[in-house]
Amino acid sequence: MTRRAFRYVPFSIVQDATAEPEYEARCVSGADSECGAESGVRHDPAEVEEWQRKHTQESRHVRYRRNFADYAVMEAPAGLPLGLEPPDARVHA
């Protein structure tokens, strides 16, 4: 039996700076059925809070479901020749 050896690479998980995080909220107030009003996707959480305040003021609804999404990238430690870097990130001699 042969054992395959994998080299352990201590990747860092970092937020992808090229993609903006997404925030949104949906009103889930209501006894029988949810209100369902949505803020839409925003890139600033303050805009979602502003939408919530406005919606609550107009409707007296107070319960929301909030979603947050972002992109994450696995980054290898500097100097490790993994061949995973995009071509333009390589150093040309």
Ligand SMILES: [Zn+2]
């Ligand atoms: Zn509502």
